[in-house]
Amino acid sequence: DTGVSQNPRHKITKRGQNVTFRCDPISEHNRLYWYRQTLGQGPEFLTYFQNEAQLEKSRLLSDRFSAERPKGSFSTLEIQRTEQGDSAMYLCASSLVMAGYGYTFGSGTRLTVV
Amino acid sequence: KQEVTQIPAALSVPEGENLVLNCSFTDSAIYNLQWFRQDPGKGLTSLLLIQSSQREQTSGRLNASLDKSSGRSTLYIAASQPGDSATYLCAVERKGNNDMRFGAGTRLTVKP
Numbered sequence: 308d309t310g311v312s313q314n315p316r317h318k319i320t321k322r323g324q325n326v327t328f329r330c331d332p333i334s335e336h337n338r339l340y341w342y343r344q345t346l347g348q349g350p351e352f353l354t355y356f357q358n359e360a361q362l363e364k365s366r367l368l369s370d371r372f373s374a375e376r377p378k379g380s381f382s383t384l385e386i387q388r389t390e391q392g393d394s395a396m397y398l399c400a401s402s403l404v405m406a407g408y409g410y411t412f413g414s415g416t417r418l419t420v421v
Numbered sequence: 422k423q424e425v426t427q428i429p430a431a432l433s434v435p436e437g438e439n440l441v442l443n444c445s446f447t448d449s450a451i452y453n454l455q456w457f458r459q460d461p462g463k464g465l466t467s468l469l470l471i472q473s474s475q476r477e478q479t480s481g482r483l484n485a486s487l488d489k490s491s492g493r494s495t496l497y498i499a500a501s502q503p504g505d506s507a508t509y510l511c512a513v514e515r516k517g518n519n520d521m522r523f524g525a526g527t528r529l530t531v532k533p
Contacts, residue, residue: 313464338519340520340521347525348525348526349425349510349512349523349524349525349526350465350510350512350523351523352520352521352522355519355520357519362519363519363520396462398464398465400465408453409453409455409467409470410455410467410512410521411467412457412464412465412466412467413464414463414464415463415464417462
């Protein structure tokens with residue numbers, strides 16, 4: 308297993324378009340997290356899954372955002388009707404349900420809304 | 422609510438210096454604290470993980486300490502090199518929550 312994989316690496320889209328990102332976690336990890344990071348800031352939590360269940364969503368996750376993990380493996384994050392304020396790095400991480408295990412992050416998807 | 426603060430925001434040192442990065446958090450009820458490195462435009466690379474029952478962890482030239490009672494952690498980098506230039510992020514996983522909270526990071530520049 309080569310770690311957490313995210314695609315695409317970069318996405319440029321016009322305002323108002325929909326975009327979808329994919330995350331493939333480490334295969335034995337049952338927790339998957341999405342974070343958003345803007346320039347000069349630390350990552351901010353968006354949502355997480357345990358297996359296929361979405362267990363928590365941040366207030367940052369407006370109704371234009373939706374995340375799925377249909378079979379408890381890969382996950383997708385969709386943003387509808389993108390706005391310029393959505394421009395950010397979207398990071399995915401995976402972990403085990405084990406206190407003190409820690410997170411493994413992917414390389415991220417850089418979204419630019421023009 | 423867990424607040425994580427990192428000081429300084431930026432640091433520039435000459436090559437070879439030993440340096441300390443600081444992280445403080447407001448809620449001491451944590452599972453673990455993790456230090457990450459982030460290069461410009463890249464994802465996060467885990468450096469060290471300290472579980473709540475531990476006081477420190479070491480990896481090569483890096484040493485991280487944890488003082489839960491005072492809500493502080495330090496990352497010590499020995500004999501810094503230009504390749505250490507990056508942003509260093511501290512994150513804590515709080516008991517009862519299911520996500521890690523991050524500081525804004527310290528941007529380190531090591532000059533040759």
